Amino acid sequence: MIKEGHFGFMEAFSVMAIVLVTKIFYGSPMALIKYLGTAAWYGTLISLVGALVFFTLLYLLMKRFPQEDLFQIFETVTGKIIGKALILTFGVFLIYKAGINLREFTAVLKVYSMPFTPPSMIMLPFLIVVAVMAYVGLEGIVRVAHIFFYLVFGALVLIILLAIPSYDFNYLQPILGYGLGKTVQTGLIRVAAYDEIVLLAIIIRSLQGLQVFKKIGYLTLILGGLTFSVCLICILAAFQYTVGGEHLSGMYQLSRAIYFTRFFQRIESIFLFVWVISSVITVSFIFYISLNAYSRVFNISNHRPLILPFIFLTFMAAFIPNNFAEIMEIHLRVLREFSSVIFIFIPVMVLGLALLRGKKGVETSGKA
Amino acid sequence: MKQTQNQNQDQDKKQEKKKISLLQKAIGFITYKKTKNPPSFTLPESNEESGQGQDNAEQQDGSAKSDKETDKQSSDSKSRRKATKKPLSPSALKSSKSESDEVKQDFDSNKKILEQQFHLPVNKDLIIRDFSIGNKQPGFIAYLDGMADKVIINDYILRPLFNETNNEMSKNQRLGPLEDIILTNDTKSLKKVSTTVTEILKGNTALYIDGLDHFITCESIGYDKRGIEPPKTEGIVKGPQEGFSENLRTNISLIRRIVRNKDLITEFHEIGEKSNTTCAIVYLDGVVNPAVVKEVQRRLKNVKTDFLVSSGMLEQLIEDNPYSIVPTILSTERPDRTASHLIEGRAVIIVDGSPFSMIVPVSMHALMHSPEDAALKWQYATSLRFIRFVAVLAAAMLPALYIALTTFHREMIPTDLLIAIAKAKENVPFPTLVEILLMELGFELIREAGLRVPGIIGNTLGIIGALILGEAAVSANIVSPILIIIVAVTGLSSFAIPNYNLAFGVRITRFYFIGAGTLLGFYGISLALVAYVLMLVNLKSFGVPFISIISPRTKGSKDIIIKWPIWMQESRPDYLNSPDRRRQPKITRQWAEQDPNDA
Numbered sequence: 015m016i017k018e019g020h021f022g023f024m025e026a027f028s029v030m031a032i033v034l035v036t037k038i039f040y041g042s043p044m045a046l047i048k049y050l051g052t053a054a055w056y057g058t059l060i061s062l063v064g065a066l067v068f069f070t071l072l073y074l075l076m077k078r079f080p081q082e083d084l085f086q087i088f089e090t091v092t093g094k095i096i097g098k099a100l101i102l103t104f105g106v107f108l109i110y111k112a113g114i115n116l117r118e119f120t121a122v123l124k125v126y127s128m129p130f131t132p133p134s135m136i137m138l139p140f141l142i143v144v145a146v147m148a149y150v151g152l153e154g155i156v157r158v159a160h161i162f163f164y165l166v167f168g169a170l171v172l173i174i175l176l177a178i179p180s181y182d183f184n185y186l187q188p189i190l191g192y193g194l195g196k197t198v199q200t201g202l203i204r205v206a207a208y209d210e211i212v213l214l215a216i217i218i219r220s221l222q223g224l225q226v227f228k229k230i231g232y233l234t235l236i237l238g239g240l241t242f243s244v245c246l247i248c249i250l251a252a253f254q255y256t257v258g259g260e261h262l263s264g265m266y267q268l269s270r271a272i273y274f275t276r277f278f279q280r281i282e283s284i285f286l287f288v289w290v291i292s293s294v295i296t297v298s299f300i301f302y303i304s305l306n307a308y309s310r311v312f313n314i315s316n317h318r319p320l321i322l323p324f325i326f327l328t329f330m331a332a333f334i335p336n337n338f339a340e341i342m343e344i345h346l347r348v349l350r351e352f353s354s355v356i357f358i359f360i361p362v363m364v365l366g367l368a369l370l371r372g373k374k375g376v377e378t379s380g381k382a
Numbered sequence: 383m384k385q386t387q388n389q390n391q392d393q394d395k396k397q398e399k400k401k402i403s404l405l406q407k408a409i410g411f412i413t414y415k416k417t418k419n420p421p422s423f424t425l426p427e428s429n430e431e432s433g434q435g436q437d438n439a440e441q442q443d444g445s446a447k448s449d450k451e452t453d454k455q456s457s458d459s460k461s462r463r464k465a466t467k468k469p470l471s472p473s474a475l476k477s478s479k480s481e482s483d484e485v486k487q488d489f490d491s492n493k494k495i496l497e498q499q500f501h502l503p504v505n506k507d508l509i510i511r512d513f514s515i516g517n518k519q520p521g522f523i524a525y526l527d528g529m530a531d532k533v534i535i536n537d538y539i540l541r542p543l544f545n546e547t548n549n550e551m552s553k554n555q556r557l558g559p560l561e562d563i564i565l566t567n568d569t570k571s572l573k574k575v576s577t578t579v580t581e582i583l584k585g586n587t588a589l590y591i592d593g594l595d596h597f598i599t600c601e602s603i604g605y606d607k608r609g610i611e612p613p614k615t616e617g618i619v620k621g622p623q624e625g626f627s628e629n630l631r632t633n634i635s636l637i638r639r640i641v642r643n644k645d646l647i648t649e650f651h652e653i654g655e656k657s658n659t660t661c662a663i664v665y666l667d668g669v670v671n672p673a674v675v676k677e678v679q680r681r682l683k684n685v686k687t688d689f690l691v692s693s694g695m696l697e698q699l700i701e702d703n704p705y706s707i708v709p710t711i712l713s714t715e716r717p718d719r720t721a722s723h724l725i726e727g728r729a730v731i732i733v734d735g736s737p738f739s740m741i742v743p744v745s746m747h748a749l750m751h752s753p754e755d756a757a758l759k760w761q762y763a764t765s766l767r768f769i770r771f772v773a774v775l776a777a778a779m780l781p782a783l784y785i786a787l788t789t790f791h792r793e794m795i796p797t798d799l800l801i802a803i804a805k806a807k808e809n810v811p812f813p814t815l816v817e818i819l820l821m822e823l824g825f826e827l828i829r830e831a832g833l834r835v836p837g838i839i840g841n842t843l844g845i846i847g848a849l850i851l852g853e854a855a856v857s858a859n860i861v862s863p864i865l866i867i868i869v870a871v872t873g874l875s876s877f878a879i880p881n882y883n884l885a886f887g888v889r890i891t892r893f894y895f896i897g898a899g900t901l902l903g904f905y906g907i908s909l910a911l912v913a914y915v916l917m918l919v920n921l922k923s924f925g926v927p928f929i930s931i932i933s934p935r936t937k938g939s940k941d942i943i944i945k946w947p948i949w950m951q952e953s954r955p956d957y958l959n960s961p962d963r964r965r966q967p968k969i970t971r972q973w974a975e976q977d978p979n980d981a
Contacts, residue, residue, distance in 0.1 A: 123905060128790070131902070139902060143909045150920055157919035158912060161929070276796060283791040283904055290908035 019153035020220050027230050028163035029156045033210045033299055034238035035166070036292040038245050040118045041342055042207065042350065043264035046246065049200045051255045053191025055246040060201025062239030065208035068358050069231045072215055073224075075365040079375030080224055084215035084361065085310050090375070091368045098311045100360055104216075105307030107356050109324065112300040113331020114345045116140060119293045121338050122263050127286060137332055140294065145325050147298035148305060149318055152220060155302060159295045169288040170241065173265060174248050176272040181251035191255075207242075207350045209357035211235055213303055262338075301328060483574045489520045489592035492575075496524050496588070499579050508582070515543060521591035529585035531604020538565040539587055539600050560589065560598050568601035583658055610636070613715045615882055618754040625715045630660055630734035636717035637664060637739075641724055645669070651682045653733075654690040660734040661696065664720075669727045671959045674743060677924055678729050693736040700731075702922045707890055709883035710923035712741040712748055719753045727960035729924075743924035745957060747942045750774070752880040755945055763945040771943065773878035777888045780872045781818045782899030782907055784865070788814050790903025806862040815900045817861045821869040822892070824851050829873075848873075930957035 043054070050057040079087045085104075089097030120136045128136060147155050191197055211231055218227050249264035252271055261267040266289070269282040305317045305324055314320065335341040368374070486492050493510065500508040510524045525535060546563045561569045572578045578588050578597040585603035610632070613625030626633045634648055645667040653661050663678050681700040690696055697711050698704060714720055715738050720730050723741045731740040741748075750770055755763040787794060788803060795803065810817060828851065832844035852866045872892065879885040891914065898910035921928035940946035941955075949970035954960045969975060 128903070128905065136902075136905070139906065139909050143913050146913055147916060150916055154916055154920055158916050161915055161919065162912075279796075280793045283794045286791075286904045287908045287911070290905055291912055294909065294912050 019151065020222070021153060021156045022222065023226055023230060024163075025156040025160045026214070026217070026221055026226070027234060029159035029295065029299055030211065030214055030230060030234040031237050032159050032163060032166055032292050033213065033296045034208060034234055035170075035241050036115075036296040037207065037350070038170075038242055039265050039289050039292065040122050040263055041346055042242075043246055043249050044259055044261055045342065045346065045350070046200075046204070047250065047255050047259040047264070049192075050197050051191040051259075052186055052188055052250060053194075053197040054255070055186070055243050055250060057191070057197045057201040058204070058207070058242040058246060059239055060198055061204045061207055062235060062242075064202050064205035065211065065235050065239070066232065068205060068209075068362070069211055069235060071362055071365055072212065073228050073231065075361060075368065076215055076218060076227060077224060078365075078368055078373075081376050083218045084212070085307065087368075087375075088360075088364060091364050091371070091373050100364075101307050102311050103356060103360070105304045105311065107353070108300050108304035108307065109327050110331050110334075111349060111353070112144075112297050112304065113328045113334065114341070114349055115293070115297050115300065116328065117332040117335055118341055118346065119289075119297075120332070121341060122266070123286075123289075125262055125338075126266050127283065137329060140297070141325050141329060143294055144298045144301055144328070145321050147294070148302045148321050148324075151317075152217060152302055155295065155298050159299070162291045162295065166288050166292050167241075169285055170245070170265075173269045173272070173285060174244065176274070177248060177252055177268050179273070180268075180271045181248065182254075183251050185251050185254040186247065203351050205358065206352065206354035208235060208238060209354055210300075212357045212361060213299070215361070216303055216306065297328075301325075483576050485573050485575060485578070485590075485594075485596050487593060487595045489522070489590070492590050492597070493522055495575055496579075496582075499575065500582075511540075513540075513544075515591065519592055521589065523587050523589050524582060525587040525602060526582055526585060529583075529605050530587055530602040531585075534566060534600075534602040534604060535587055539589065539602065543589075560591065564589070564598070564600050566600040566602060570599045572597045572599055580652065580658055584660070607632070616714060616716050616719070616753055616880075618752070618757070621754055621757040622716070622718045624717055626717060626720075626732075626737040626739060628735050628737055630662060630732060633717070633732050633737075633739065634662060634664065637721055637724070637730070640717060640721035641666065646724070649679070651679075653682060653685050653696065654687060656688040657690055659690040661690075662732045662734075664724065664730040664732065664739075666724050666727070669725065669954075669960055669962050670729055671727065671961065674729050674924055674958075678731060678742060682731070690733065691735060693731070693733045693738040693740050696731065696733050697740055702924065706917065706921055707887045708746075708918065708921060708928070709749065709881065709887065710744065710921055710928055712744040712881070713738045713883060714741065714753070715739075716753050718756075722756060723748075725965075727954050727958040727962075743922075743926035743958070744928075745923065745926060745955075746918065746929045749881040749884045750879075750943075751941075760945045760947045764943075767943055767945065770878055770880060773875040774884075774888055776875035777872055777879060777885075778891045779895050779907065780875070781822065781868055781892060782895035783904075784868045785814050785818060785896060786899040786903040786907055789900070790905075803862070803864055806864055809859040810862050812860070814865070815896070817865050818869070818896060821852075821855070821861055821865060822872075822896075824855070825869055825873050826889075926957050 046054040046057060075087060076084070079090060082090060085097075085101045088100045091097070092100065116137060117133075119140075120133045123136055124131065124133060147158070211234065214221075214227060214231055214234075218224075221227050221230070245265060245268075249258045249261075249268055252258075252268055253261065253264070258264060266282055266285070269285045270280065272281055273279045301324065302317075305320050308314070308320060308324070309317045335345050486495070493512075496508070496510065497503075502508060502510070507526050507528070508524060509527050510522050512520065512522045514520050523535065523539065542563050542565050543560075561571070570581065572581065572588075573596045575597075578599060581599040582588050585605055586599045587602040589598045589600060607629045608627050610624050610627055612623045616625075624636060626636065638646060643666060647665055647667050649663045651661045651663070652658050661682060663675065663682065665675050678700075685696070685699045687699065693713060697709070697713065701710050703710060712723070717739075720739045720741065724730055728741050728743065731742065733740075750767065752766065752770070755766070758766070792800060807814075812820070825848070828844055828847040831847070835843050848870070852870070855861045856863050856866060876885050876889055876892075879888060894914075895907055895910055898906035900906075902909070918929050919927070940951045949966075952966055952968060952970070953963045954965055956963075
């Protein structure tokens with residue numbers, strides 16, 4: 015088995031928070047504002063509630079098997095063959111997710127900052143760093159995430175505060191958007207936007223117990239949901255829902271709106287650091303888990319020889335979409351709306367099976 | 383007639399010879415001629431095994447031998463080398479050593495052994511002085527000239543020895559133990575030749591009297607050494623002005639003068655097969671984590687090298703990550719700083735002959751602290767630390783950020799400034815990268831040259847050189863004036879980094895970021911930064927994560943970036959896992975709790 019090491023609460027919390035929140039820098043706000051209009055900011059809160067319910071179910075599953083991580087539970091409950099098939103499904107989808115995330119990042123960077131640089135030139139150095147991160151392993155990734163956690167969230171707060179002069183909260187009206195029914199429906203579909211929380215169940219053995227898992231899960235979901243909501247309020251208040259739904263990266267546009275005298279303006283490039291760092295951490299983490307999944311399926315003890323071929327696969331996955339419209343209309347919808355079929359449905363199904371078959375893991379202490 | 387005929391014949395022959403020699407000379411100009419150079423010196427192959435000297439001689443003569451023979455010889459020597467590389471079993475090694483290492487009970491044999499060990503009579507440093515005491519009992523003393531104090535030898539070893547023996551003779555009594563006769567403060571009875579040799583090498587005097595089965599070594603170290611001077615690289619305004627010197631004993635005494643604690647322990651280790659350098663491990667028992675001491679001992683014991691002259695060399699041999707650009711051992715030439723780290727629960731390594739101590743384990747923030755911080759009020763120290771952190775960022779990234787800004791993100795530069803930069807760059811034919819590299823190279827040259835030039839001229843050269851070079855470069859339109867400011871600020875920032883090794887690392891890192899910024903602007907710098915931080919989080923210093931406190935998160939300390947008031951610093955750093963975590967009680971300023979009128 016791969017030696018992943020152990021890390022503390024803050025490290026795990028940081029990496030999960032960054033993985034959940036990175037979407038805010040790209041097309042997610044645009045899509046949400048397009049679907050829900052002025053109700054986008056609480057539409058995401060409805061998704062958050064759905065995600066919290068899912069996490070509770072996930073916690074119940076993990077509690078039933080306190081000694082095992084999610085992949086091991088798949089094998090215990092469904093048997094070796096189906097279990098490995100499920101793990102492989104996770105692994106394949108994670109590679110696809112890493113590739114599409116990378117492509118989305120590349121597209122945004124190309125549009126806003128590096129219009130003349132070919133996408134492959136943007137992707138290659140990015141993937142080199144991802145490969146190095148994966149080489150070092152999970153412990154290195156979470157520690158880097160912890161160090162940059164403060165920078166990422168600090169920068170988000172700074173953008174929101176510095177853009178205060180641009181806000182007009184009248185733009186949040188009509189408060190019900192395109193109607194409550196549509197808001198609730200879209201909110202529930204987009205629970206998938208928070209489904210990365212399932213990754214926490216995969217790395218659970220590196221955490222300090224089930225209670226820490228529970229605490230990190232709920233806290234990161236709440237932090238992610240609130241961050242999404244606040245950022246959406248700011249984007250709507252600054253650009254109104256019609257224009258807000260046009261911006262490829264609402265947060266980048268918000269940072270571009272910062273203006274304090276002729277000297278202090280157009281500072282959006284500074285926030286590029288945060289964009290890039292959070293994206294690298296997110297893709298590295300997802301990439302590493304996909305490596306982990308593949309290694310588990312085929313009982314490979316060392317993940318390092320797999321890095322290069324998997325980097326190549328990620329690179330290929332990033333080139334699946336033909337153009338940016340395809341990324342937005344097809345692939346991001348798959349990732350943020352329909353990925354729940356894999357990340358939410360499978361664990362819930364496994365929980366149901368475990369309950370039906372009466373399967374339980376070995377209890378260690380009454381604490382969990 | 384015959385004579386004249388002969389003379390004519392000789393003249394003809396001479397003319398012919400002249401003609402031939404002229405012809406030969408002329409042909410010589412256009413034909414290849416093998417020059418007969420005198421045989422040059424070639425360094426013979428080193429003979430790793432004993433008895434290979436003959437082979438070497440043969441090899442030297444062997445230029446005339448056929449290729450086959452030399453091939454055979456080389457294959458022989460290879461096979462022999464292979465054979466000797468087979469390790470001896472530890473017991474066999476021990477027994478072979480112990481047999482030859484024992485002191486004999488015979489005057490001549492012991493004298494001969496010492497003469498052989500020190501290569502007498504070729505070597506002129508070892509003085510062996512023979513004498514006879516009592517009933518013509520022969521003896522000798524041996525010491526290294528220049529390393530031992532002759533006054534001690536004369537007055538406290540020889541004089542008492544002769545006086546006592548004469549007295550005993552007159553009384554017709556047996557000679558008492560030599561340790562009671564010799565007046566030096568430290569004597570050792572050594573039964574092994576190797577340890578006796580080591581003692582002589584340290585500057586002590588070995589004494590042998592016929593019939594004894596051991597040497598007696600008397601402390602007589604007396605070589606010249608530098609006095610205590612202010613530190614050269616860690617000068618401060620407020621605080622002690624003493625720095626370490628090259629003498630190990632003096633250095634330890636400087637620490638002991640500050641930490642007057644019976645639990646302060648000093649252990650000695652010999653490192654260097656040829657140099658036999660003494661290294662000391664100093665730690666405060668009960669405060670330092672025993673695992674750290676054990677690890678330091680393990681590493682020092684397992685350093686196998688022939689020569690060790692400075693702490694810098696040892697640092698490279700014992701550090702966790704030799705490929706890391708960032709130092710993971712703190713070097714300081716200040717006894718007060720060393721003492722404060724000892725009290726915090728770290729171990730200290732001092733190398734004889736080096737005016738630096740090495741402190742382990744350390745984390746990143748310890749490298750950013752200046753010795754002056756301890757002496758300053760917390761507000762001043764904290765603000766200085768912020769400046770230092772800014773300095774590290776500027777020294778590593780400012781030129782890269784400038785390149786990225788002017789090449790990729792021009793929209794960020796305010797219009798007026800952008801016009802000024804564009805105007806200044808108008809006549810410069812080089813791209814910004816070349817400008818930066820030229821100026822950085824010039825700056826590094828001035829810095830390096832300033833170090834080599836002796837005395838005060840060195841400093842002057844640095845300032846004048848930088849001024850003239852900068853001014854001339856701008857006048858010649860090689861670089862733009864704004865770039866001079868960038869390079870100057872970067873240079874100043876690198877000088878503000880309190881640790882010499884870290885400053886070196888940051889200077890090299892600067893070029894890494896310049897490369898990233900040139901290729902991909904802020905995007906490149908961000909990626910480079912992530913990779914750099916990844917390297918930092920994976921570093922360890924004697925088992926302690928290098929950026930501990932931040933990641934992995936440990937209990938907060940009150941002396942990392944912000945230096946909290948000294949009375950709040952109640953516990954030692956958590957990451958050191960000291961057995962004695964608390965430094966002072968919760969209420970340190972107990973007088974503040976008292977009623978002044980009650981006193």
